[in-house]
Amino acid sequence: DADVTQTPRNRITKTGKRIMLECSQTKGHDRMYWYRQDPGLGLRLIYYSFDVKDINKGEISDGYSVSRQAQAKFSLSLESAIPNQTALYFCATGEERTNTGELFFGEGSRLTVL
Amino acid sequence: GENVEQHPSTLSVQEGDSAVIKCTYSDSASNYFPWYKQELGKRPQLIIDIRSNVGEKKDQRIAVTLNKTAKHFSLHITETQPEDSAVYFCAARNAGKSTFGDGTTLTVKP
Numbered sequence: 001d002a003d004v005t006q007t008p009r010n011r012i013t014k015t016g017k018r019i020m021l022e023c024s025q026t027k028g029h030d031r032m033y034w035y036r037q038d039p040g041l042g043l044r045l046i047y048y049s050f051d052v053k054d055i056n057k058g059e060i061s062d063g064y065s066v067s068r069q070a071q072a073k074f075s076l077s078l079e080s081a082i083p084n085q086t087a088l089y090f091c092a093t094g095e096e097r098t099n100t101g102e103l104f105f106g107e108g109s110r111l112t113v114l
Numbered sequence: 115g116e117n118v119e120q121h122p123s124t125l126s127v128q129e130g131d132s133a134v135i136k137c138t139y140s141d142s143a144s145n146y147f148p149w150y151k152q153e154l155g156k157r158p159q160l161i162i163d164i165r166s167n168v169g170e171k172k173d174q175r176i177a178v179t180l181n182k183t184a185k186h187f188s189l190h191i192t193e194t195q196p197e198d199s200a201v202y203f204c205a206a207r208n209a210g211k212s213t214f215g216d217g218t219t220l221t222v223k224p
Contacts, residue, residue: 101146105157
């Protein structure tokens with residue numbers, strides 16, 4: 001089945017370390033997103049990309065960067081992790097061609113910053 | 115930017131009762147309103163959606179209504195079952211970006 005895959009699924013790191021979360025998809029979708037989930041705060045958009053050469057900031061992009069290496073790959077980096085970046089991170093994909101707005105989420109990457 | 119408010123944050127019902135979750139949005143340009151269900155430890159998955167040119171949509175026990183003038187939309191679940199217990203998120207989409215509400219934790223008691 002076509003899917004959205006995130007690695008790692010769980011990561012514990014220390015303050016100041018650089019962390020990369022990777023996302024790959026076999027759905028053939030052009031749009032990719034990174035969301036952060038905190039208890040009681042829903043899903044907040046960090047960065048999104050509509051195409052390989054397109055990168056856009058979301059509502060909480062400070063402290064994060066992204067790279068769209070190919071249509072199927074979208075990575076999220078924390079250059080210097082801090083404890084309040086402890087959260088569950090979701091990658092999602094979507095497409096505009098069929099005029100559907102549905103997002104397809106990966107299984108999530110749980111990051112703990114000590 | 116878009117702001118989505120969702121109420122209530124928690125909802126507990128008896129099996130067989132109905133559940134209603136409400137959301138409001140701020141940007142009149144938003145044109146697509148999905149609802150996602152997230153079971154414990156799982157990823158969010160779409161359960162129903164509605165576009166701005168439609169007032170109501172139903173799929174078996176779940177329905178969504180949209181009032182564009184008031185900028186609010188609601189999820190209705192009838193004949194609730196224990197497997198409906200989950201966190202539900204509403205969202206509003208504009209220009210390819212989806213803004214989510216904070217979520218409602220629904221508990222269905224047997």
